[in-house]
Amino acid sequence: MEERMFLLGDEAVAQAALDAGVSGCYAYPGTPSTEILEYVRASAQAAEAGVVREWSANEKTAVEAALGMSYAGKRAMVCMKHVGLNVAADPFMNAAITGVNGGLLVVVADDPSMHSSQNEQDSRYYGHFAQIPVLEPASQQEAYDMVREGFDLSERFGVPVLVRLVTRLSHSRSAVVRRERLPQRPLKLPGDPKQFILLPSIARERYRRLLADRPLFVEEAHREEGYNQYLPAAESRTGVIATGLAYNYLRENFPGRLPFHLLKVSFYPLPVRMIEEMFGEVDEVIVLEEGYPYVEEQLLGIPPRRHPRIRGRLDGTLPRDGELNPWLVGKALGRNLPEPEEVPGVAVGRPPSFCPGCGHIDVYNALNEALEPYGPGRVFSDIGCYTMGALPPYNAINTCVDMGASITMAVGAADAGLVPSVAVIGDSTFTHSGMTGLLDAANKRSPVTLIISDNDATAMTGGQPPSGLGKIEQICLGLGVEKEHVRTIIPLRKYHEENVKVMKEEIAYKGVSVIVARRECIRLVAARKCNKK
Amino acid sequence: MEKKMKTDIILAGVGGQGILSIAAVIGLAAVKETLFIKQSEIHGMSQQGGEVYSHLRLSDAPVHSDMIPLGEADLILAVEPLEGLRYLPYLKKEGWLISNTAPVKNIADYPDPERIYGEIRRRPHHLLLDAAALAREAGSAKAANMVMLGAASPFIQVKEDHLLEAIRALFSRKGEEVVETNIRAFRAGKEAAMKKR
Ligand SMILES: Cc1ncc(C[n+]2csc(CCOP(=O)(O)OP(=O)(O)O)c2C)c(N)n1
Numbered sequence: 001m002e003e004r005m006f007l008l009g010d011e012a013v014a015q016a017a018l019d020a021g022v023s024g025c026y027a028y029p030g031t032p033s034t035e036i037l038e039y040v041r042a043s044a045q046a047a048e049a050g051v052v053r054e055w056s057a058n059e060k061t062a063v064e065a066a067l068g069m070s071y072a073g074k075r076a077m078v079c080m081k082h083v084g085l086n087v088a089a090d091p092f093m094n095a096a097i098t099g100v101n102g103g104l105l106v107v108v109a110d111d112p113s114m115h116s117s118q119n120e121q122d123s124r125y126y127g128h129f130a131q132i133p134v135l136e137p138a139s140q141q142e143a144y145d146m147v148r149e150g151f152d153l154s155e156r157f158g159v160p161v162l163v164r165l166v167t168r169l170s171h172s173r174s175a176v177v178r179r180e181r182l183p184q185r186p187l188k189l190p191g192d193p194k195q196f197i198l199l200p201s202i203a204r205e206r207y208r209r210l211l212a213d214r215p216l217f218v219e220e221a222h223r224e225e226g227y228n229q230y231l232p233a234a235e236s237r238t239g240v241i242a243t244g245l246a247y248n249y250l251r252e253n254f255p256g257r258l259p260f261h262l263l264k265v266s267f268y269p270l271p272v273r274m275i276e277e278m279f280g281e282v283d284e285v286i287v288l289e290e291g292y293p294y295v296e297e298q299l300l301g302i303p304p305r306r307h308p309r310i311r312g313r314l315d316g317t318l319p320r321d322g323e324l325n326p327w328l329v330g331k332a333l334g335r336n337l338p339e340p341e342e343v344p345g346v347a348v349g350r351p352p353s354f355c356p357g358c359g360h361i362d363v364y365n366a367l368n369e370a371l372e373p374y375g376p377g378r379v380f381s382d383i384g385c386y387t388m389g390a391l392p393p394y395n396a397i398n399t400c401v402d403m404g405a406s407i408t409m410a411v412g413a414a415d416a417g418l419v420p421s422v423a424v425i426g427d428s429t430f431t432h433s434g435m436t437g438l439l440d441a442a443n444k445r446s447p448v449t450l451i452i453s454d455n456d457a458t459a460m461t462g463g464q465p466p467s468g469l470g471k472i473e474q475i476c477l478g479l480g481v482e483k484e485h486v487r488t489i490i491p492l493r494k495y496h497e498e499n500v501k502v503m504k505e506e507i508a509y510k511g512v513s514v515i516v517a518r519r520e521c522i523r524l525v526a527a528r529k530c531n532k533k
Numbered sequence: 534m535e536k537k538m539k540t541d542i543i544l545a546g547v548g549g550q551g552i553l554s555i556a557a558v559i560g561l562a563a564v565k566e567t568l569f570i571k572q573s574e575i576h577g578m579s580q581q582g583g584e585v586y587s588h589l590r591l592s593d594a595p596v597h598s599d600m601i602p603l604g605e606a607d608l609i610l611a612v613e614p615l616e617g618l619r620y621l622p623y624l625k626k627e628g629w630l631i632s633n634t635a636p637v638k639n640i641a642d643y644p645d646p647e648r649i650y651g652e653i654r655r656r657p658h659h660l661l662l663d664a665a666a667l668a669r670e671a672g673s674a675k676a677a678n679m680v681m682l683g684a685a686s687p688f689i690q691v692k693e694d695h696l697l698e699a700i701r702a703l704f705s706r707k708g709e710e711v712v713e714t715n716i717r718a719f720r721a722g723k724e725a726a727m728k729k730r
Contacts, residue, residue, distance in 0.1 A: 327604070337603075340603040341604070341622050346618065347619045348643070350582075351640075
């Protein structure tokens, strides 16, 4: 009997990988991708099959570990949020050149409209940049099927395959039909012992092979009953190209027979012949895609603009930024939909805020007092729960850019003469990409103070176990921070005066100092008590 | 195939109020009835006592969009009164707004609750009930979410038996007492709603 499960898009990805015989899943948490590895970690099937399933220190180490698993002949999956792929871009780009041995899937969840992110970058460009196939599922079932088949594709083509998710798919549940389970692959070295040695002479050869294989990817884009479907319509001069989730919004507006030619795209590179065929039938093409106008830009090419007219996010048919929704798509396709009602003025926003009793609060209260004599504008922070220090009443930080940027920006600002400069970072962010910045600072004896607000968790994304494992002070010492200037405090109100004093001393010091403010995340403490009951 | 019957519901509240448990109960019940279902949740930043919402779509035909189209929701179920107002652009003209009266005032500029109730009362179809009080009577203030689910149950196209079964399944891990409290809360919510309708 067919087995049906009720799964989030993220969970469908995880279940599919397990059913496809994956041997290792690697990830660093990040909304909206976190639930993929959480599902694998909680899965009895994964435990029984001995699947490796650990949180990595960051996305780069995760991709590299997955590539190592693939080198050894086994199937591997690595998951991250969109900005994580920036951190992992180096191994990602180069894995396209080495190619794979066991199938390798890179699953990236984009966050258009920035529900919980710094930007809304579109990962399809990364797939394009690396010149590898990209899969963009529209539903939970497609996510399951595409991950399952993605491993086959990766092995057949010998390259990593990118799977692009978006928030509304990652975090939406629907029924998913499972397929039979496949066994894991045996340990097996690559057939060509030089495949993974990217010395220029070998890399050139590998790259030419990637280029030579491109037509195979394009053929796959046209496969009958494949991922991309062209449905011509009699008597219409309009074409619609709908990618990924945008296809659902189209169907929401036109559940029955479509009054225009449709090209549904879920696999890239684009199916050029299908597009040419559509172009021959129509006067205009409306492009519906979640994220950047990636397909639209390719269709427009370089001016002069040709027949047919291309419409989408670039000519104002759809908004240039932000998520699509059924209403926007309906309007773009010419439906006469009423304007939505407005939100009553009384419904003020409810921004996220610190949990009552959170240790970060005590850190900022002490820091604001310690910095009082120096004036504003000198606190460089990072990404995590502690970023809420930017909000009133604290107004305690001045930057939040990318993971690890607190310490390095503080060094640069100190170089420019902003002394003292202070950096505030979380423990998980520190081990993700703060350590190398601290090495720079220690080597040049930069006059900065780093506060590591250590709650022993990756709290922002739901409290995943951190990578520091009680070694934070040792790491700082090892990187060259002087022993007298690695201090540890407990961020509690009753130690406020003491903590202010420690901060004042270290801020006044003209070299690198680190203050580890350590108190466990209040929410995890509460959750533990609740589970014990 | 055109949709014959559908219920589009927006669940709204604040992190920690158990919005996703309501979604899980309805989801479990709907799966028993071979309905098509999509349920989207917003996670992440919302863990810190911020806004939480879920779009829940039930239908006897395939559901396409994970998000409910603007102006097409049949029901907004608000476990916090201010939070329900935020999603009014999604509600049909004749749609129901069912709201708890108990505010969660974790922001400095929380408006006068009377102004919020005023907005709710302007809807042609609305239901206001003090879920917090009913939940306490049922045995636990935490069960306000199940009070609200009970109040909304007559509007949701799944059988009450299936909802109750789903509540049992969801809370069984926490012991029989918790299960019974939540079922009492559900019944109290339903009764209060039937009286007011
Ligand atoms: C490159 C990258 N990966 C992942 C994320 C998602 N993310 C944002 S904050 C955070 C956790 C930060 O944990 P920590 O530094 O310990 O701070 P806490 O939230 O515990 O205070 C993560 C994983 C991101 N924004 N960028």
